[in-house]
Amino acid sequence: MGGDARGGFKLTPVWVVTIVFCVLLVYVVVKKVDDIREVKIAEAGGIVFGGSTSPVSLPLDVQRERSRQIEQKVEEEIHNAPAPLPVPVRETPAADLSGMWTTFDGTARWMVSRENNLYAFREESLAIPGVISAAGYGTFDGRTWSLQFETIIGAGGTASIHLQDDGTLRGEAAANGNHFPVSLHR
Numbered sequence: 001m002g003g004d005a006r007g008g009f010k011l012t013p014v015w016v017v018t019i020v021f022c023v024l025l026v027y028v029v030v031k032k033v034d035d036i037r038e039v040k041i042a043e044a045g046g047i048v049f050g051g052s053t054s055p056v057s058l059p060l061d062v063q064r065e066r067s068r069q070i071e072q073k074v075e076e077e078i079h080n081a082p083a084p085l086p087v088p089v090r091e092t093p094a095a096d097l098s099g100m101w102t103t104f105d106g107t108a109r110w111m112v113s114r115e116n117n118l119y120a121f122r123e124e125s126l127a128i129p130g131v132i133s134a135a136g137y138g139t140f141d142g143r144t145w146s147l148q149f150e151t152i153i154g155a156g157g158t159a160s161i162h163l164q165d166d167g168t169l170r171g172e173a174a175a176n177g178n179h180f181p182v183s184l185h186r
Contacts, residue, residue, distance in 0.1 A: 058152075060128070066152045067132040071122060073150065074135040078115045081137075095163055097140060101184040108133065110184055119145060144171075151175065 058066070097119050101110040110121045120137040124130070136149025136159070145161040157175030161182055164170055169184040 060131075063128065063131045063152060066154075067130075070135045070150045070152060071132050074120060074122075074137060075115075078118055078120055078137050081116060081118065095140075095142060097145065097163075097169075099186060101169065101186060104183040104185060119147070121147070121149075145169070149173070149175075 096114070097112045098114050099112060101112060101121075102108070103110075107126055109124050109126060111124065112119055112121045114120075115137070118137045119140050121135065122132045123134040125133045132152070134149050134151045136147045138145055138147025138159075140146075143163055145159075145163070147159050147161070148156070149159065150156050155175045157173055159171055159173035159182055161169045161171030161173075161184075167186065169182070171182050172179055173182050174180075
């Protein structure tokens with residue numbers, strides 16, 4: 001297997017692909033060694049990069065200052081925003097999103113409030129209490145919450161989150177070209 005009748009090694013296309021993949025993997029790891037936070041071998045596997053774009057890599061005092069800045073920015077935008085026109089309610093009567101929501105993985109909590117006829121949120125990482133990791137606001141039509149937000153690392157984004165029949169919120173957010181799911185429960 002893998003050899004010929006004389007006992008030599010035979011380079012097949014599978015071996016070429018495997019070697020090229022390994023070389024590329026080593027190259028990425030060597031170039032980004034300072035940014036690697038975690039290497040996962042089990043399950044789906046992968047490498048988690050941190051670096052300067054990760055809030056975890058920021059000193060706590062910087063996190064707290066950026067937290068205050070994004071919260072203040074969102075509050076100013078909400079205060080200065082013209083009151084939105086009434087949005088027609090679809091399918092169900094308007095629900096009140098105000099209150100505390102938690103991500104399904106238990107890593108963050110969203111404090112949601114109604115301000116100037118908009119729903120605003122402040123996300124707090126449960127690993128770093130008191131630090132707002134993201135804040136944003138948007139309109140809610142009784143089913144879909146369309147919002148814009150800013151993160152502690154300065155990335156802005158948008159999200160479309162839907163109120164489910166079971167009372168949970170589920171949707172998708174996009175920031176810096178990356179899309180990620182959002183799932184919250186009370």
